[in-house]
Amino acid sequence: MKRTFALALLLATGLSSTTLIATAQTAPAASSAAPAGPAKIAVVAFQVAVAQTNEGQRNFADVQKKFEPKQAQLKALNDDIESLKKQLQTQGDKLSPAEQTAKTKKIDEETKTLQRDAEDARNDYQTAIGDMYNTLASKVYEVVESYAKEQGYTLVIDVSQQQSPVLYAAESTNITQAVIAGYNAKSGVPAPPPAAPSAPAAPKPAAKAPAPKP
Numbered sequence: 001m002k003r004t005f006a007l008a009l010l011l012a013t014g015l016s017s018t019t020l021i022a023t024a025q026t027a028p029a030a031s032s033a034a035p036a037g038p039a040k041i042a043v044v045a046f047q048v049a050v051a052q053t054n055e056g057q058r059n060f061a062d063v064q065k066k067f068e069p070k071q072a073q074l075k076a077l078n079d080d081i082e083s084l085k086k087q088l089q090t091q092g093d094k095l096s097p098a099e100q101t102a103k104t105k106k107i108d109e110e111t112k113t114l115q116r117d118a119e120d121a122r123n124d125y126q127t128a129i130g131d132m133y134n135t136l137a138s139k140v141y142e143v144v145e146s147y148a149k150e151q152g153y154t155l156v157i158d159v160s161q162q163q164s165p166v167l168y169a170a171e172s173t174n175i176t177q178a179v180i181a182g183y184n185a186k187s188g189v190p191a192p193p194p195a196a197p198s199a200p201a202a203p204k205p206a207a208k209a210p211a212p213k214p
Helices: 002-012 017-025 046-052 054-094 097-151 176-187
Strands: 041-044 155-158
Touching: 041 097, 041 176, 046 054, 046 097, 046 176, 054 097, 054 176, 097 176
Parallel strands: 041 155
Antiparallel strands: none
């Protein structure tokens, strides 16, 4: 589920640094006074942190469930189109020209409907995922900010972007898991139940021994 959500965020919404910059801009401006002592830097995979919070996993599952009926509808329409194509291929020589024309027309019409409905569903899904992510990201950012202040970090760099300037960071500077734990504790949302294990394959029946010859 965690990897699925993170992948959906990247593929479905095409999130870029613009989203995170907009989120950061909603936070209060940092103090202009430089803290005493050496700089203390941390890195965080912000998108991963948002995706792996209990609330993020729950909300993503809710969006997925919301779109399941539409997904089933699109699958049914696609199956019908494939069935018509198969009929036209296997029974074409037995159909009259009028029947062939009617089936071909129906295939074309349903294909256009499928393409249009699939595009609408994809746009609606992207919007739903994007809205959900942006709402949650603004709350997770607050935890990043408060945690950084508590731990004395003077700079936190997001390494979840493909164009991140960070070439190397010690694991001790990665605060992603700390942010996830801190947000889970703050939100009070319980962890999602573990996925049910797949049923083991039924054992094959033992081969019967050949009957003894008389």
